[in-house]
Amino acid sequence: MDLVLLSPWDLGVAAALVCLLAGLSWMLRLGIGRQLLIAAARSTVQLMILGMILKTLFAQTSLGLIAAMTAVMLAVAGYEVMARQQRRFRGSWGYALGTSSMFLSSFTITLMALTVIIQVKPWYQPQYLIPLLGMLLGNTMSGIAIALDNLTRNTWEQRHSIEARLMLGHEWQQAIAGIRRDALRSGLIPIINAMTTAGIVSLPGMMTGQILGGSPPLEAAKYQLLILFLIAAGSGLGSLTAIWAGSRRLFDERQRLRLDRLSAHKK
Amino acid sequence: MFAADTPLLEVRNLNTDFLQQVSLAIHRQHCLGLHGDSGSGKTLLLRALADLDVNEGEVLLEGVPRENFSGPAWRQRVALLPAESHWWEDSVGLHASSWPMPVLTALGFSEEVLQWQTGRLSSGEKQRLALARMLANRPRVLLLDEPTANLDRGNTETVEKIVLEYLDSQQAAALWVSHDPAQLERVAHRRAQMRQGRFQMETN
Numbered sequence: 253m254d255l256v257l258l259s260p261w262d263l264g265v266a267a268a269l270v271c272l273l274a275g276l277s278w279m280l281r282l283g284i285g286r287q288l289l290i291a292a293a294r295s296t297v298q299l300m301i302l303g304m305i306l307k308t309l310f311a312q313t314s315l316g317l318i319a320a321m322t323a324v325m326l327a328v329a330g331y332e333v334m335a336r337q338q339r340r341f342r343g344s345w346g347y348a349l350g351t352s353s354m355f356l357s358s359f360t361i362t363l364m365a366l367t368v369i370i371q372v373k374p375w376y377q378p379q380y381l382i383p384l385l386g387m388l389l390g391n392t393m394s395g396i397a398i399a400l401d402n403l404t405r406n407t408w409e410q411r412h413s414i415e416a417r418l419m420l421g422h423e424w425q426q427a428i429a430g431i432r433r434d435a436l437r438s439g440l441i442p443i444i445n446a447m448t449t450a451g452i453v454s455l456p457g458m459m460t461g462q463i464l465g466g467s468p469p470l471e472a473a474k475y476q477l478l479i480l481f482l483i484a485a486g487s488g489l490g491s492l493t494a495i496w497a498g499s500r501r502l503f504d505e506r507q508r509l510r511l512d513r514l515s516a517h518k519k
Numbered sequence: 520m521f522a523a524d525t526p527l528l529e530v531r532n533l534n535t536d537f538l539q540q541v542s543l544a545i546h547r548q549h550c551l552g553l554h555g556d557s558g559s560g561k562t563l564l565l566r567a568l569a570d571l572d573v574n575e576g577e578v579l580l581e582g583v584p585r586e587n588f589s590g591p592a593w594r595q596r597v598a599l600l601p602a603e604s605h606w607w608e609d610s611v612g613l614h615a616s617s618w619p620m621p622v623l624t625a626l627g628f629s630e631e632v633l634q635w636q637t638g639r640l641s642s643g644e645k646q647r648l649a650l651a652r653m654l655a656n657r658p659r660v661l662l663l664d665e666p667t668a669n670l671d672r673g674n675t676e677t678v679e680k681i682v683l684e685y686l687d688s689q690q691a692a693a694l695w696v697s698h699d700p701a702q703l704e705r706v707a708h709r710r711a712q713m714r715q716g717r718f719q720m721e722t723n
Binding site for chain 2: 410412413415416417418419420421422423424430504505506507508509510
């Protein structure tokens, strides 16, 4: 089966559906039509540009260009993690915490997948590296964002209990153990759900893409499994790193609870 | 050993973003009564002494600077009883590894209290149990923030008696915050006042 190429006309039909939805939203006064159109326009521009960039990237296989591309992906993902926090860490920690946890988990796991599992040569062949890293970054991003938000929000809400334990001479690790556990668990729930329903409720995006692209379904399933496992490992590792460093940051060297290191509540 | 007149707790030039140049000393078996308007910094002083808020200055326990202790080790010795106690486990008993049974009995509780659910405690029960929970650590200095605010007269007298007996038997010291002058008359050996972050001893 050959790939059916999409014409601008094909995309136009799909886009018309979005416009129809925006029109409905305007009629029903949902107040979301504008946002919907902007989001649709953004995705059009972003994906077209990405397509063009990847085209040159694939043609050149230059390590420098690939490194620049991954740096941009990481920077945006890091910003996204920070933006999703209701109470973020003040100062450079706010950005660095999520970004470095994502770097540690996504990059090492992608590297391992490329060199040990898929064994492409050279290891930085962009057809493999960019999609793999993109999927890992996107998913660890959600995991870390949820886990960190959980950590800071629950610490704020349970500050009196935490301080009550500190007053009784408990170590900071004891005082925050329960909150830490819950935060970690919450960071892993999206991927657990994704793995649980994969293939029954949802046909995962990558497998869909490969099947549409003409791959044999069983091969597509194997690749999807590989990705799911890598994402699980990446989210887990990333959330662990972020929660460990984040909870440490909530206490100082005298083991005082330092909520002043968090910013005010963001609506 | 230390000279007999080494204060149990000594504070020199304690500063926070609110407290200004607080210096004080409390000797063994002594209770210092502290009063002052709300917002004058009484609670902030207790929190700084327990090293829960960022602060600067010298604080010594039996002549040993607090930097020689870890934060938790310091707070086990210099214990704060806040005006409102908090309970994080489901049952009372889980909040301390070994409860001082004589104290619980004196406070009017039987051993069954350890099975009680924390969500069903009254404010008075919480306050009395929080005292027992704190004494389980055998602290050297008690920082008491209105420890009888939610108690009736009988229980107030019991708590006063327990604290004073503890100071005597353990050679400990207390800093007792109260709005009730008559109470400070009963429990405190000396009195001091907080006014806009400043600490002032009162002459007897």
